[in-house]
Amino acid sequence: MLFVDRRDGMNYAPQGKPKPVCGPGEFPIAAVRLDHGHIYGMCNGLTEAGATIKWVYDPDEAKVAAFRRVYPGVQVARSEDEVLADADVRLVASAAVPSERANLGMRVMAAGKDYFTDKGPFTTLSQLEQVKEMVARTGRKYAVYYSERLHVESAVFAGQLIADGAIGRVVQVMGIGPHRLNAKTRPDWFFRLADYGGILCDIGSHQVEQFLYYTGAKDAQVQASKVGYHLAQYPELETFGDATLIADNGASGYFRVDWFTPDGLGTWGDGRTFILGTDGYIELRKYIDIANHPGGDHVYLVNSDGEQHLAVQGQVGFPYFGELIRDCIDRTEKAMTQAHTFKAAELCLIAQREAVRL
């Protein structure tokens, strides 16, 4: 099996625990603003790689209490300022309301700390410009939790297959990112366009990041995009969106995102990624392999060697988190460059701004 040879250099040992990349207490972090549940994925990834959560802060006491049930030893800050004033804190992880993410990041970086935000990292291009300037001025990091690649083993594995030449040169990356609406569990801001920023800059941001990563592009053009509204009771909720892109190296990208995951699907979304190369193709069935194999992280690889189904769950790990910690300590860019982080966000924001309204 191909992937058996590909385990080295991972943050996870196969089927095992990740190896911490720093000593106990060497990388204290804080969790500030818990508006989206992704904060747990972010904190899990970082603590598994060696980070220590020192503080939690959110104005909503119920959110703080829930967080402390998961991370019992964490101190509760009385204010954001209390966290930012603590010189020990190296990085602030946050899953604020999307429209607030940039402003919080500006305050975090102004306080001399690195910032790790849930995606989408911005809701307007002017936020991006301000943050770029602050990053240039302070040298701090504005990292983004593009979880649908960084925290998905099949997605990590696909990058390794491409680097190994398993499919030749990448011709196109095509993503399908359906999500379950779960309207009753969603906060008010989820339905307000100014707060969540639009479907392309929200859940579309994962897709653009994957397109840039798998094609190896530094830049791209948004050729066309569109958004649709299908639920009259939520007039500001974009339920469908898509975009097609052209990379600076000639590769193509297309993605579709939506909030139409049916009740009968066994998980929150049938996320797929199709990576077409000159010598083969990869299909990721990231979270489910409908009516077939159990679990997620199913990689299908077809090239001159034949058709292969590689079940990689528990085999790959999530190198991003350890690399991010080391990047913050060593001031390197191994996890993800700042330029790549911003470019993915910029393209989403352009796709969103230019989208045809269906």
Place this chain on the structure above:
Amino acid sequence: MLFVDRRDGMNYAPQGKPKPVCGPGEFPIAAVRLDHGHIYGMCNGLTEAGATIKWVYDPDEAKVAAFRRVYPGVQVARSEDEVLADADVRLVASAAVPSERANLGMRVMAAGKDYFTDKGPFTTLSQLEQVKEMVARTGRKYAVYYSERLHVESAVFAGQLIADGAIGRVVQVMGIGPHRLNAKTRPDWFFRLADYGGILCDIGSHQVEQFLYYTGAKDAQVQASKVGYHLAQYPELETFGDATLIADNGASGYFRVDWFTPDGLGTWGDGRTFILGTDGYIELRKYIDIANHPGGDHVYLVNSDGEQHLAVQGQVGFPYFGELIRDCIDRTEKAMTQAHTFKAAELCLIAQREAVRL
């Protein structure tokens, strides 16, 4: 199983033979120009539904001889004119070089016969305009073998699922149409752009037809399209193409076509169709279910009832051919309207003309 209830009204009895829709000799046809192997699919479909092949004509004697090994009783015409002069012939089926299809169709219709051509039916918009005018003047039919829906049981079945409301209102149709290049088996015209017309108006035509059919749209706008060239030895061969469309009813379409099927795939192409609805979605794995179930025609349906895998090969049949014969006899439009046939072609030609060259 859902599809057990869906067998009635089909041209095929389940697992059985199609029922002829006319008496023996009642619908004589001719096969003229055998440049593409699709002529066999076209003739098989029509003869299974009751047509009788009276004539075959091609200037290449080897092609005629091969045809007569499959259909031994067929008379060999000395010229196209001999076929067109035979008042018995109701319909001429043809798989000419794409750039010649319209001209041949004009002659067939001028001779008072219906025409059934392989896709893509045109290589220029001016051909389409001339043919439209001829159809209006003569009342003859210019039918097109959009085989990737009409001659694929899972694709036929998907239309029935949608009509039954299995996925609600169609939000988007997304198609992947990879093909194996098999360069050594291809004739010269295959590699000449002026002859084959471009990848979007050739293999892309299937995709646009499916988009219009599954969305129920009467018209659409090509929002964006592009084509790519990856094989330096074939400078006029477009190896990749895609297009995104907006239907007159608000539904979206996207498709990608390419000539990159890897040698290791068990068939000529891993054609897929994803139909997203407001209440569920359908995925067709039309010709292969990679590294999973054998055979083709695998339908995956996910809605509020759960995830279903429906293996429909041999269960659905191909109602198009019998309907086309009856349409020719009865002067109806049950198989496919002329407007739909032309609209699919028109949109491909526009996508082709407007495509960004990568």
